[in-house]
Amino acid sequence: MFSRKTRKGLLGGVALALAGMMAGEAGAAGAVLLTKEICTNPADIIVSHWAKLKHGASDVYFMKSTGEVEKINTETDFDDLANVYVSAHGSPTNVGGITNAHFASFFKAAHANTPDLIFFSSCSTGAGDVRKLTNEKYGNAIGSLYGPLNSCALVGDGSADLASAQNLYSVSHTDDDDFNTVADNIMDVWSGTGEYKDTGVTWKAACEAYVDPLDTDDLAEFHDAVYQEFMVDAQSDDIATSHNYGLLIKWNNEGTEFDVCGADHAPCPD
DSSP states (O other), X not given: OOOHHHHHHHHTTOOOHHHHHXXXXXXXXXXXXXXXXXXXXXXXXXXXXXXXXXXXXXXXXXXXTTSXXXXXXXXXXXXXXXXXXXXXXXXXXXXXXXXXXHHHHHHHHHOOSOOSEEEEESTTGGGSSHHHHHHHTTTTOOSEXXXXXXXXXXXXXXXXXXXXXXXXXXXXXXXXXXXXXXXXXXXXXHHTSOOOTTSSSXXXXXXXXXXXXXXXXXXXXXXXXXXXXXXXXXXXXXXXXXXXXXXXXXXXXXXXXXXXXXXXXXXXXX
């Protein structure tokens, strides 16, 4: 069995729908920003597809560890989109393995125009200073910056539907034994016995090959294949063998809404 931390990490980063509802941007176009942490497990990429389904945020970008932001599946400039959803495993001190200070600087360099909204779908980032540091790069003019104060997850409360799930932190779930079984199955397919297409390597290994050095074409194809494999095609009838991510969403049943700060709210905390 994987540790409690690993299972939380599997769901970490999936926290976007609440942003649109709170900020009145439901259905609005936006950018999804990914990092190398997409290779940890399927969570960050599934969030990207959720952002598309829930908010129309279909333009996907990738922030390299050195700070450059590259287009993955779009010709639209990152700077042209006012709503940005950051999907990356994180902590109070980093976003996708990038320190808060560096992330803020990298983001500003890639997005000169002041965003209306930045949503950090990145566990525990709301408990750190990345929102404050990023907002300061824009003269504290960003309207809304969202962040979870603890581990975060999609909450379906009985439904496996990706688009209708809520996004909360400090989430609880039902069906503990089944939940753990499916979470372990997902990780086995991702980085154990599963093979990505006919490449001869695992999904995790393929992902790592596509992000360093960055291959945008292969990563765009991989991005769509993850959703297809772990949400659409994965069976959900036999729990013992299922790697359907939607079941985890279904069994998550309650949690706490994300913290928000910015020009339209209270100042962002240190």
